[in-house]
């Protein structure tokens with residue numbers, strides 16, 4: 001959780017971080033900037049990954065004149081992945097949800113550091129430090145690093161669905177840099193340019 005001042009700056013830069021009433025899609029009434037989207041919705045460890053997603057989609061939203069229209073209908077952790085649903089988006093930001101969702105599997109849900117194991121049953125990724133508190137009760141598997149996003153997409157030219165691959169490593173390297181930062185450094189990084 002960030003400060004009121006920090007939340008104000010983040011919402012100004014990324015309007016889709018404004019908490020909304022999910023029935024009316026209007027900003028919540030009497031909002032005091034004491035939280036942003038993602039807070040109360042995500043495991044703490046996923047928050048920086050989510051905010052980097054918010055930064056990554058911004059240029060595409062601006063280009064499509066969508067920056068003030070884009071809204072998340074739901075943000076959550078599901079099967080150990082960051083999942084974000086929205087109320088409509090421009091094609092330019094198509095790949096990013098998949099990229100950041102893939103990164104999240106490699107992130108400790110508690111502290112945000114790179115994860116080394118995934119607990120089984122209740123699926124969750126943990127780093128070497130955070131798994132210590134569960135290691136005796138949980139079954140767990142080592143995490144196999146895999147930063148290639150594979151999916152099927154309609155190809156206009158061939159008029160067929162085809163396999164596509166997206167390399168998520170550049171986004172992961174950016175994440176590793178950010179996870180070392182203090183809150184203040186990280187927020188400045190999100191706000192720059």
Ligand SMILES: [Zn+2]
Pocket residue numbers: 108109110111112113126127128129130131
């Ligand atoms: Zn951890």
